[in-house]
Amino acid sequence: MIVKPNRDRRAERHEAIRREILDAAWDAAHETSIAGLTLRDIATRVGMQQPSLYSHFTSKQAIYDAMFKQAWQIYLDDARSAADALPAEPRPRLIAMAEHYFDFAVADLPRHQLMDVNVVPNFQPSAEAYAPAMQVYDLMLEQLRGIGITRDEDADIYTALLGGLVNQQLANDPGGQRWRRLIPRVIAMFADDLGLP
Amino acid sequence: MIVKPNRDRRAERHEAIRREILDAAWDAAHETSIAGLTLRDIATRVGMQQPSLYSHFTSKQAIYDAMFKQAWQIYLDDARSAADALPAEPRPRLIAMAEHYFDFAVADLPRHQLMDVNVVPNFQPSAEAYAPAMQVYDLMLEQLRGIGITRDEDADIYTALLGGLVNQQLANDPGGQRWRRLIPRVIAMFADDLGLP
DNA sequence: GTCTATACACCGATAGAC
DNA sequence: GTCTATCGGTGTATAGAC
Numbered sequence: 001m002i003v004k005p006n007r008d009r010r011a012e013r014h015e016a017i018r019r020e021i022l023d024a025a026w027d028a029a030h031e032t033s034i035a036g037l038t039l040r041d042i043a044t045r046v047g048m049q050q051p052s053l054y055s056h057f058t059s060k061q062a063i064y065d066a067m068f069k070q071a072w073q074i075y076l077d078d079a080r081s082a083a084d085a086l087p088a089e090p091r092p093r094l095i096a097m098a099e100h101y102f103d104f105a106v107a108d109l110p111r112h113q114l115m116d117v118n119v120v121p122n123f124q125p126s127a128e129a130y131a132p133a134m135q136v137y138d139l140m141l142e143q144l145r146g147i148g149i150t151r152d153e154d155a156d157i158y159t160a161l162l163g164g165l166v167n168q169q170l171a172n173d174p175g176g177q178r179w180r181r182l183i184p185r186v187i188a189m190f191a192d193d194l195g196l197p
Numbered sequence: 198m199i200v201k202p203n204r205d206r207r208a209e210r211h212e213a214i215r216r217e218i219l220d221a222a223w224d225a226a227h228e229t230s231i232a233g234l235t236l237r238d239i240a241t242r243v244g245m246q247q248p249s250l251y252s253h254f255t256s257k258q259a260i261y262d263a264m265f266k267q268a269w270q271i272y273l274d275d276a277r278s279a280a281d282a283l284p285a286e287p288r289p290r291l292i293a294m295a296e297h298y299f300d301f302a303v304a305d306l307p308r309h310q311l312m313d314v315n316v317v318p319n320f321q322p323s324a325e326a327y328a329p330a331m332q333v334y335d336l337m338l339e340q341l342r343g344i345g346i347t348r349d350e351d352a353d354i355y356t357a358l359l360g361g362l363v364n365q366q367l368a369n370d371p372g373g374q375r376w377r378r379l380i381p382r383v384i385a386m387f388a389d390d391l392g393l394p
Numbered sequence: 395g396t397c398t399a400t401a402c403a404c405c406g407a408t409a410g411a412c
Numbered sequence: 413g414t415c416t417a418t419c420g421g422t423g424t425a426t427a428g429a430c
Contacts, residue, residue, distance in 0.1 A: 017395090035232065036318045039423070051425080052396050060423065118368065119316045121233050156365065157379055164361020168353065171315070182354055189390040193382070214413095236406065248407080249414050257406065397430075405422065412415075 018056050020046050022070060025063055026110070034110035035119050037064075064120055069129035071115050075104055076132045079139055090147045090196045095187045097143060098162055102183060105166045112170065116163070147196065154194060161186055215253050217243050219267060222260055223307075231307035232316050234260075261317055266326035268312050272301055273329045276336055287344045287393045292384045294340060295359055299380060302363045309367065313360070344393070351391060358383055 024045035028037055039060055043050045057063045082100050087093045105112045113119045115133070125133070144155055165186065169179040221242035226234055236257055240247040254260045279297050284290045302309045310316045312330070322330070341352055362383065366376040 014395095033318055035316070038421095040421095048395095049397060050423090051398085054425080055395055059425095116368075117314065117316070119232070119314075121230060153379065156376060157383060160361035160365045160376055160379070160383070161358065162361070163364055164357035164359070167360055167364060168357045171313075179353060179357055182350065182357070185390070186354060186357070189386050192389065193386040211413095235404085237404090245413095246415060247405095248409095248416085251407075252413050395430100397428100399427085399429105401426080402424085403422100404424105406420095408419075409417085410415100411417100412413105 014056070017046075018066070021053060021056055021063070022066055025067060029067075029110035029114075030108075033119075034113045035121065039063075061123060064114070064123050065126050065129045068114055068123075068125045069132060071111050072129075072132035072136060075115075076136050076139070078104060079136060083139075083143070086143075091188065091191050094147060094191060094196075095184050097140075098183050098187055099180075101162055102166055102169075102180060106169055106180070109170060109174070112166070116166075149194060149196075157190065161190060211253070214243075215263070218250060218253055218260070219263055222264060226264075226307035226311075227305075231310045232318065236260075258320060261311065261320050262323050262326045265311055265320075265322045266329060268308050269326075269329035269333060272312075273333050273336070275301060276333060280336075280340070283340075288385065288388050290344060291388060291393075292381050294337075295380050295384055296377075298359055299363055299366075299377060303366055303377070306367060306371070309363070313363075346391060346393075354387065358387060 021042060025037060025042050027045060028041045032041070037060070039053055040050045042063070043053055053063075057066070079100065082096075086096050105116065140159075141155055144150075144158065149155065149158070165179045165183060169176070173179065218239060221239050222234060224242060225238045229235075229238070234257070236250055237247045239260070240250050250260075254263070276297065279293075283293050302313065337356075338352055341347075341355065346352065346355070362376045362380060366373070370376065
């Protein structure tokens with residue numbers, strides 16, 4: 001007769017509640033802002049009192065940390081899944097990569113601000129939370145190498161181009177396509193400069 | 198006998214104190230962060246008690262608003278002065294324009310965050326404070342037209358390229374040159390795409 | 395694990411004396 | 413215009429009942 005230790009059940013339940021708290025935190029961030037998160041707001045949304053959150057997270061920073069890690073992990077999984085469906089030809093491939101990142105970033109402002117902009121005072125992600133972000137960067141470098149883009153300098157330009165388009169879109173035309181539709185042209189510009197086929 | 202009304206003296210003094218408060222606010226922002234500004238910190242720096250600031254600004258938002266306006270006005274004056282010394286040839290001219298904006302933005306992180314990034318919770322500049330920002334944008338469009346760049350789309354690409362380089366520089370190599378030195382290449386890329394001479 | 399209660403140190407903002 | 417006093421809100425953290 002198999003007896004599952006209580007510890008597993010408890011750990012599962014604990015993990016489930018942590019996820020509920022994180023979901024509530026994202027909801028709260030969408031209604032106010034990522035920097036304006038309050039523990040009382042989060043607690044209310046999960047039907048708890050504020051101090052009870054400390055049974056699941058050691059601090060508010062720990063909640064931000066978990067959100068940061070979760071967001072980058074989701075993008076990492078997303079990018080890996082999408083990698084299979086990317087076009088084979090260098091230029092269409094580069095455009096598809098760029099649009100994939102762009103769409104993910106633009107889809108969720110507080111998420112993007114937590115991941116890519118330093119808007120939360122005193123927040124520095126832990127090494128553990130930063131790991132998936134580095135994996136995403138490594139994946140991007142690998143994908144660029146696959147296209148024949150190997151120089152650090154070229155990758156730096158690629159990240160600047162993409163980041164610039166995303167920021168302008170979010171700042172000046174949220175919900176629109178004004179910079180989104182410039183991606184193919186900007187990538188073509190970049191590819192021409194690199195002499196890509 | 199000319200008698201200057203007391204009102205003028207008082208207005209001058211009032212304006213001088215406003216400037217002192219703004220200077221103190223910038224000092225405070227440099228020591229902590231633009232989002233972490235506190236009225237008590239500002240007040241202490243000008244030798245006041247925190248509530249006394251309300252004799253000069255109606256709210257903390259009003260202080261941010263004045264800082265925002267001041268920062269864009271300074272850049273506007275700066276850009277107009279620099280316009281005389283710009284190279285005549287299109288490409289060197291474009292590079293000089295870009296480097297001028299880049300250097301101004303990168304020189305002062307809290308100023309850049311207030312001007313170009315939305316890091317201050319609930320802060321939206323008033324129409325009055327936003328005016329010099331629009332004048333800067335108009336000046337940029339005018340300068341681009343002078344080089345033969347007339348399409349909205351092309352200006353959008355220019356702003357995205359510049360903003361992307363600035364953000365990457367500040368986020369990933371503050372105080373360095375990693376993205377600064379890419380400006381000539383990125384501008385050349387852009388100019389090639391436009392078919393500029 | 396969750397609750398109530400409490401303490402501390404901040405914050406922006408307001409009321410009213412001078 | 414500046415001050416003191418104070419309010420309600422915030423995050424952090426702990427103690428202790430259940």
